[in-house]
Amino acid sequence: MIITTGLEPCTETLCHAAELAKRFGLAVVPRGDLSLMELRRRHGDEEVLVVSARGARLEVPGKKPFFFHPNTSAFRIKRLVRGDTDSMLVACQIQPGDRVVDATMGLGADSIVFAHATGESGHVIGIESEPVLAILVEDGLKRWSSDDIVLQQAMRRIEVRCGNHLDVLKGMPEKSVDVVYFDPMFEVTVQSSTGIAGVREYANRETLRLEAVEEAMRVAKKRVVLKEGKSGRLHERLGFTPLRSRGQQVVYSYKEIGGGE
Numbered sequence: 001m002i003i004t005t006g007l008e009p010c011t012e013t014l015c016h017a018a019e020l021a022k023r024f025g026l027a028v029v030p031r032g033d034l035s036l037m038e039l040r041r042r043h044g045d046e047e048v049l050v051v052s053a054r055g056a057r058l059e060v061p062g063k064k065p066f067f068f069h070p071n072t073s074a075f076r077i078k079r080l081v082r083g084d085t086d087s088m089l090v091a092c093q094i095q096p097g098d099r100v101v102d103a104t105m106g107l108g109a110d111s112i113v114f115a116h117a118t119g120e121s122g123h124v125i126g127i128e129s130e131p132v133l134a135i136l137v138e139d140g141l142k143r144w145s146s147d148d149i150v151l152q153q154a155m156r157r158i159e160v161r162c163g164n165h166l167d168v169l170k171g172m173p174e175k176s177v178d179v180v181y182f183d184p185m186f187e188v189t190v191q192s193s194t195g196i197a198g199v200r201e202y203a204n205r206e207t208l209r210l211e212a213v214e215e216a217m218r219v220a221k222k223r224v225v226l227k228e229g230k231s232g233r234l235h236e237r238l239g240f241t242p243l244r245s246r247g248q249q250v251v252y253s254y255k256e257i258g259g260g261e
Contacts, residue, residue, distance in 0.1 A: 002049065003017060003051070004039060005050065006053070007031060013051055014028075040061075056140070068108070069107070070146070072109045073116075073151065077154065086117075088181075088225075089113065090243075092114075092179045092254075096121060100118060101125045103127050103169065103180055104183050105128040105160065106128065106183070110181065112154050125161055137160060141160065165212055169218075179225060180216035180219055184208045207234070213255070223255065225252060226238070
Protein backbone atom coordinates (compact mmCIF):
# COMPACT_ATOMS: atom_id res chain seq x y z
CA MET A 1 0.00 0.00 0.00
CA ILE A 2 1.10 3.58 -0.77
CA ILE A 3 0.20 6.22 1.81
CA THR A 4 0.22 9.75 0.48
CA THR A 5 -1.70 13.01 0.75
CA GLY A 6 -3.86 15.17 -1.42
CA LEU A 7 -2.28 17.98 -3.38
CA GLU A 8 -0.87 20.85 -1.27
CA PRO A 9 -1.55 19.26 2.14
CA CYS A 10 -1.72 21.38 5.28
CA THR A 11 0.25 20.58 8.44
CA GLU A 12 -2.72 18.84 10.06
CA THR A 13 -3.11 16.57 7.02
CA LEU A 14 0.59 15.72 7.05
CA CYS A 15 0.35 14.76 10.73
CA HIS A 16 -2.75 12.66 10.02
CA ALA A 17 -0.96 10.85 7.18
CA ALA A 18 2.06 10.19 9.42
CA GLU A 19 -0.20 8.77 12.15
CA LEU A 20 -1.91 6.40 9.71
CA ALA A 21 1.41 5.40 8.17
CA LYS A 22 2.65 4.43 11.63
CA ARG A 23 -0.45 2.29 12.18
CA PHE A 24 0.21 0.45 8.91
CA GLY A 25 3.96 0.22 9.48
CA LEU A 26 4.69 2.22 6.33
CA ALA A 27 6.22 5.55 5.33
CA VAL A 28 4.35 8.48 3.83
CA VAL A 29 5.13 8.97 0.14
CA PRO A 30 5.30 12.69 -0.74
CA ARG A 31 2.61 13.50 -3.30
CA GLY A 32 4.10 16.53 -4.96
CA ASP A 33 2.08 17.15 -8.11
CA LEU A 34 1.95 13.49 -9.12
CA SER A 35 -1.26 11.77 -10.16
CA LEU A 36 -2.29 8.56 -8.40
CA MET A 37 -1.58 6.68 -11.62
CA GLU A 38 1.97 7.99 -11.66
CA LEU A 39 2.46 7.12 -7.97
CA ARG A 40 1.33 3.55 -8.68
CA ARG A 41 3.68 3.31 -11.65
CA ARG A 42 6.67 4.59 -9.68
CA HIS A 43 6.12 2.49 -6.56
CA GLY A 44 4.64 -0.66 -8.08
CA ASP A 45 1.58 -0.82 -5.82
CA GLU A 46 -2.07 -0.55 -6.79
CA GLU A 47 -3.48 0.35 -3.35
CA VAL A 48 -3.20 4.06 -2.53
CA LEU A 49 -4.40 5.58 0.74
CA VAL A 50 -4.95 9.29 0.14
CA VAL A 51 -5.12 11.48 3.24
CA SER A 52 -6.64 14.92 2.80
CA ALA A 53 -8.45 17.54 4.86
CA ARG A 54 -11.62 15.51 4.29
CA GLY A 55 -10.14 12.34 5.79
CA ALA A 56 -8.56 9.14 4.49
CA ARG A 57 -9.67 7.45 1.27
CA LEU A 58 -8.46 4.10 -0.07
CA GLU A 59 -8.24 3.97 -3.87
CA VAL A 60 -7.82 0.65 -5.67
CA PRO A 61 -8.33 0.30 -9.44
CA GLY A 62 -11.51 -1.61 -10.26
CA LYS A 63 -13.00 -1.10 -6.78
CA LYS A 64 -15.17 1.58 -5.28
CA PRO A 65 -13.16 4.00 -3.11
CA PHE A 66 -13.39 3.26 0.59
CA PHE A 67 -13.67 6.02 3.17
CA PHE A 68 -15.35 6.28 6.53
CA HIS A 69 -18.74 7.95 6.91
CA PRO A 70 -21.52 7.47 9.48
CA ASN A 71 -23.86 6.02 6.85
CA THR A 72 -27.34 5.22 8.23
CA SER A 73 -26.42 5.99 11.83
CA ALA A 74 -26.88 9.73 11.27
CA PHE A 75 -30.57 9.66 10.44
CA ARG A 76 -31.27 6.70 12.78
CA ILE A 77 -29.96 8.69 15.73
CA LYS A 78 -31.99 11.74 14.67
CA ARG A 79 -35.09 9.53 14.74
CA LEU A 80 -34.20 8.19 18.18
CA VAL A 81 -33.66 11.72 19.54
CA ARG A 82 -37.17 12.69 18.45
CA GLY A 83 -38.63 9.62 20.15
CA ASP A 84 -38.86 7.03 17.36
CA THR A 85 -37.75 3.42 17.79
CA ASP A 86 -35.01 1.48 16.02
CA SER A 87 -35.63 -2.15 15.03
CA MET A 88 -32.08 -3.23 15.86
CA LEU A 89 -32.25 -1.76 19.36
CA VAL A 90 -35.64 -3.38 19.94
CA ALA A 91 -34.33 -6.76 18.79
CA CYS A 92 -31.32 -6.44 21.10
CA GLN A 93 -33.40 -5.03 23.98
CA ILE A 94 -30.76 -2.35 24.53
CA GLN A 95 -30.85 -0.30 27.71
CA PRO A 96 -28.66 2.64 28.83
CA GLY A 97 -25.50 1.32 30.46
CA ASP A 98 -25.43 -1.93 28.46
CA ARG A 99 -22.19 -3.42 27.21
CA VAL A 100 -22.50 -4.47 23.56
CA VAL A 101 -20.24 -6.33 21.16
CA ASP A 102 -20.83 -5.57 17.47
CA ALA A 103 -19.00 -8.66 16.24
CA THR A 104 -19.06 -7.69 12.55
CA MET A 105 -18.48 -3.95 12.65
CA GLY A 106 -17.82 -3.11 9.00
CA LEU A 107 -18.35 0.61 8.46
CA GLY A 108 -19.58 0.98 12.06
CA ALA A 109 -23.11 2.39 11.57
CA ASP A 110 -24.72 -0.12 13.92
CA SER A 111 -21.94 0.39 16.48
CA ILE A 112 -22.63 4.13 16.45
CA VAL A 113 -26.34 3.57 17.08
CA PHE A 114 -25.50 1.16 19.90
CA ALA A 115 -23.14 3.74 21.42
CA HIS A 116 -25.87 6.38 21.34
CA ALA A 117 -28.44 4.05 22.93
CA THR A 118 -26.17 2.68 25.66
CA GLY A 119 -25.01 6.19 26.55
CA GLU A 120 -22.00 7.41 28.47
CA SER A 121 -22.39 4.66 31.07
CA GLY A 122 -22.44 1.91 28.44
CA HIS A 123 -19.66 0.45 26.35
CA VAL A 124 -19.57 -0.69 22.71
CA ILE A 125 -16.86 -2.89 21.24
CA GLY A 126 -16.74 -3.13 17.45
CA ILE A 127 -14.84 -6.11 16.02
CA GLU A 128 -13.51 -6.01 12.45
CA SER A 129 -11.46 -8.82 10.95
CA GLU A 130 -9.98 -6.88 8.02
CA PRO A 131 -7.05 -4.74 9.28
CA VAL A 132 -7.44 -2.02 6.64
CA LEU A 133 -11.11 -1.55 7.48
CA ALA A 134 -10.48 -1.68 11.22
CA ILE A 135 -7.79 1.01 11.09
CA LEU A 136 -9.67 3.33 8.73
CA VAL A 137 -12.98 3.00 10.58
CA GLU A 138 -11.31 3.55 13.95
CA ASP A 139 -9.58 6.60 12.49
CA GLY A 140 -12.87 7.89 11.08
CA LEU A 141 -14.75 7.37 14.35
CA LYS A 142 -12.10 9.43 16.11
CA ARG A 143 -11.83 12.23 13.52
CA TRP A 144 -15.21 12.61 11.80
CA SER A 145 -16.57 16.08 12.50
CA SER A 146 -20.30 16.73 12.51
CA ASP A 147 -22.66 19.53 13.47
CA ASP A 148 -24.68 16.78 15.16
CA ILE A 149 -22.92 16.66 18.53
CA VAL A 150 -24.97 13.66 19.68
CA LEU A 151 -23.79 11.65 16.67
CA GLN A 152 -20.19 12.76 17.14
CA GLN A 153 -20.19 11.86 20.84
CA ALA A 154 -21.52 8.38 20.06
CA MET A 155 -18.72 7.80 17.52
CA ARG A 156 -16.05 8.77 20.03
CA ARG A 157 -17.25 6.19 22.59
CA ILE A 158 -16.66 3.09 20.42
CA GLU A 159 -13.75 0.75 21.09
CA VAL A 160 -12.46 -0.94 17.92
CA ARG A 161 -10.76 -4.32 18.07
CA CYS A 162 -9.13 -5.84 15.00
CA GLY A 163 -9.38 -9.61 14.70
CA ASN A 164 -11.58 -12.52 13.76
CA HIS A 165 -14.69 -12.25 15.91
CA LEU A 166 -14.39 -15.89 16.98
CA ASP A 167 -10.89 -15.31 18.30
CA VAL A 168 -11.85 -12.07 20.04
CA LEU A 169 -14.91 -13.64 21.66
CA LYS A 170 -12.84 -16.60 22.86
CA GLY A 171 -10.58 -14.14 24.67
CA MET A 172 -13.45 -12.45 26.52
CA PRO A 173 -14.63 -13.48 29.99
CA GLU A 174 -17.91 -15.34 30.46
CA LYS A 175 -20.98 -13.09 30.81
CA SER A 176 -18.84 -9.98 30.40
CA VAL A 177 -21.25 -8.11 28.08
CA ASP A 178 -24.99 -7.82 27.75
CA VAL A 179 -25.49 -8.34 24.01
CA VAL A 180 -23.47 -9.77 21.12
CA TYR A 181 -24.65 -8.71 17.67
CA PHE A 182 -23.82 -10.25 14.29
CA ASP A 183 -24.43 -8.59 10.93
CA PRO A 184 -22.40 -10.69 8.46
CA MET A 185 -22.34 -9.54 4.85
CA PHE A 186 -25.73 -10.59 3.57
CA GLU A 187 -25.77 -13.97 1.87
CA VAL A 188 -28.54 -12.49 -0.26
CA THR A 189 -27.54 -8.90 -1.03
CA VAL A 190 -29.98 -6.13 -0.16
CA GLN A 191 -29.86 -4.22 -3.42
CA SER A 192 -31.08 -0.95 -1.90
CA SER A 193 -28.19 -0.76 0.57
CA THR A 194 -26.06 1.68 -1.43
CA GLY A 195 -24.56 3.13 1.74
CA ILE A 196 -22.28 0.13 2.23
CA ALA A 197 -21.30 -0.30 -1.41
CA GLY A 198 -17.71 0.78 -0.72
CA VAL A 199 -17.18 -1.52 2.25
CA ARG A 200 -18.44 -4.58 0.33
CA GLU A 201 -15.31 -4.44 -1.82
CA TYR A 202 -13.03 -5.00 1.18
CA ALA A 203 -15.12 -6.86 3.75
CA ASN A 204 -14.76 -10.41 5.01
CA ARG A 205 -17.51 -12.50 3.38
CA GLU A 206 -17.02 -15.58 5.54
CA THR A 207 -20.31 -17.14 6.68
CA LEU A 208 -21.12 -16.92 10.38
CA ARG A 209 -20.15 -20.18 12.10
CA LEU A 210 -21.96 -22.04 14.88
CA GLU A 211 -18.80 -21.96 17.00
CA ALA A 212 -18.85 -18.16 16.97
CA VAL A 213 -22.50 -18.15 18.03
CA GLU A 214 -21.70 -20.54 20.88
CA GLU A 215 -18.88 -18.25 22.06
CA ALA A 216 -21.25 -15.29 21.87
CA MET A 217 -23.74 -17.19 24.04
CA ARG A 218 -20.99 -17.74 26.60
CA VAL A 219 -19.93 -14.07 26.61
CA ALA A 220 -23.41 -12.44 26.59
CA LYS A 221 -25.75 -12.07 29.57
CA LYS A 222 -28.95 -11.13 27.75
CA ARG A 223 -29.11 -11.89 24.04
CA VAL A 224 -27.24 -12.81 20.89
CA VAL A 225 -28.82 -11.16 17.84
CA LEU A 226 -28.41 -11.83 14.12
CA LYS A 227 -29.30 -9.52 11.23
CA GLU A 228 -29.67 -10.78 7.66
CA GLY A 229 -31.54 -10.11 4.44
CA LYS A 230 -35.26 -10.94 4.48
CA SER A 231 -34.72 -14.00 2.26
CA GLY A 232 -31.74 -15.24 4.29
CA ARG A 233 -31.92 -18.59 6.04
CA LEU A 234 -28.88 -18.34 8.28
CA HIS A 235 -31.07 -17.90 11.36
CA GLU A 236 -32.73 -21.25 10.61
CA ARG A 237 -29.40 -23.05 10.24
CA LEU A 238 -28.08 -21.58 13.48
CA GLY A 239 -31.25 -21.91 15.56
CA PHE A 240 -32.18 -18.24 16.02
CA THR A 241 -35.76 -17.12 16.67
CA PRO A 242 -36.87 -14.51 14.11
CA LEU A 243 -38.73 -11.39 15.15
CA ARG A 244 -41.94 -10.73 13.26
CA SER A 245 -41.67 -7.83 10.82
CA ARG A 246 -43.60 -6.57 7.82
CA GLY A 247 -42.20 -5.07 4.67
CA GLN A 248 -38.64 -4.75 5.94
CA GLN A 249 -35.56 -5.57 3.89
CA VAL A 250 -33.86 -7.21 6.87
CA VAL A 251 -34.75 -9.78 9.51
CA TYR A 252 -33.56 -9.69 13.11
CA SER A 253 -33.46 -12.94 15.02
CA TYR A 254 -32.19 -13.77 18.47
CA LYS A 255 -31.07 -16.34 20.99
CA GLU A 256 -32.17 -15.62 24.52
CA ILE A 257 -29.59 -16.46 27.15
CA GLY A 258 -30.96 -19.24 29.34
CA GLY A 259 -33.47 -20.35 26.70
CA GLY A 260 -36.23 -17.86 27.51
CA GLU A 261 -38.58 -16.43 24.90
